[in-house]
Amino acid sequence: MRIVIAEDNVLLSEGLKLLLGTRGHEVVAVAEDAPTFAAAVRAHSPDLAVVDVRLPPDFRDEGIHAAIAARRAHPGLPILVLSQYVEQDYAGELLSDGQGGVGYLLKDRVGRVSEFVDALNRVVDGGTVMDPEVVRQLLTRRPADPLESLTAREREVLALMAEGRDNGEIAERLFVTTNAVHKHIGNIFTKLGLVHTDTGHRRVRAVLAYLERR
CATH class of the missing domain: 1.10.10.10 (Winged helix-like DNA-binding domain superfamily/Winged helix DNA-binding domain)
Known part of the structure; x- marks a missing residue:
């Protein structure tokens, strides 16, 4: 599959590129901020986008805003949010179009490479994959x-x-x-x-x- 990554941490983005490459996938672009991510999605029409919640310049919720905008501009684009944080105010909005093809995993809780790759495949296949902690926080609201x-x-x-x-x-x-x-x-x-x-x-x-x- 062809993947666009939105992640400002160079070590993490390069690690993802290497990991995904060894599994036969191609990272066609790495974006360090929301505008670059939007341009990469337009240019490459990827099979999947992996997005961090917090991106430059303010490191607040730029990434998930960019993911929501990408889904609106490209309906059905599979999105996997991979973050240290649960952005409660917008995570539900990302999930709300009912099309599936959405995942939300917490970086610190991804325990196995095989589980992460399986999550990618499920999202691309139209499934919804969420960390239990994300589910818990969203449901309690x-x-x-x-x-x-x-x-x-x-x-x-x-x-x-x-x-x-x-x-x-x-x-x-x-x-x-x-x-x-x-x-x-x-x-x-x-x-x-x-x-x-x-x-x-x-x-x-x-x-x-x-x-x-x-």
Whole structure:
């Protein structure tokens, strides 16, 4: 896959280039600020963008603003936010278009290269991959009304869905059968009003239904 990186830390960006290159991917551009990132996306039409939240000049939320703008300008562009911080005010907005192809991982919590590469692939394939800490912080900002109708087990299933886990992985994590997971997910869809005729990806929209509630 062809990747654009928005990261001002030279050691990290060069390390990502080397890592991704050894996995058969091509980093077509590295941007150190938001305007350069926007230009690189326009020029290269990448398969994926990896973006830090905080970029020059102010190192506040320039990166996630740039990611949101890139998704608007290039609908469906897969974006993986890779940061030390959870930018709560804008992370939900990045996720809110319902198209999937979005990830949000915390640098200090990426424990294995294989898991990181798997996250990249899931995002490019249209999935939603989120660090559990990101999910926790975003969900605690939403009112309790959509959560009140779910059981504790259904909340656990939804959190794992938000991490991008498939039914088999969720079953393994929770020590239940895949049939039980399928039933829980069906209950979640029903309680959130996500019917079979919904045009979006219901797994993605189930997660977004929570993250969009402030």
